[in-house]
Amino acid sequence: MEERRSFGARRGFRGRSRFPPKPVEIGKEYEVDIQETSRRGEGIARIQGLVTFIPNTKPGDHVKIRITRISRRFAEAEVVEKGEAGKEEE
Secondary structure, eight states: OOOOOOHHHHHHHHHHHHSOOOSOOTTOEEEEEOOEEOTTSOEEEEETTEEEEETTOOTTOEEEEEEEEEOSSEEEEEEEEEOHHHHHHO
């Protein structure tokens, strides 16, 4: 007899091992330093290695953010408040 496995079960197993649990949660706040700028002009910070896109920021900004969306490979956030570095430049 031939053993059959469903495609979804095999795919689901691989998917879990390739994308481990995320170090952030939607709605939680984090303090980060913006390290670089994306092609779309958003600031990029990394939270335990997870790339996080934050609009209206630039490299060197220290901001408090709230996570708004989590994808397989990245997260998106909004600025809650600018840190000291951001206030000096305004």
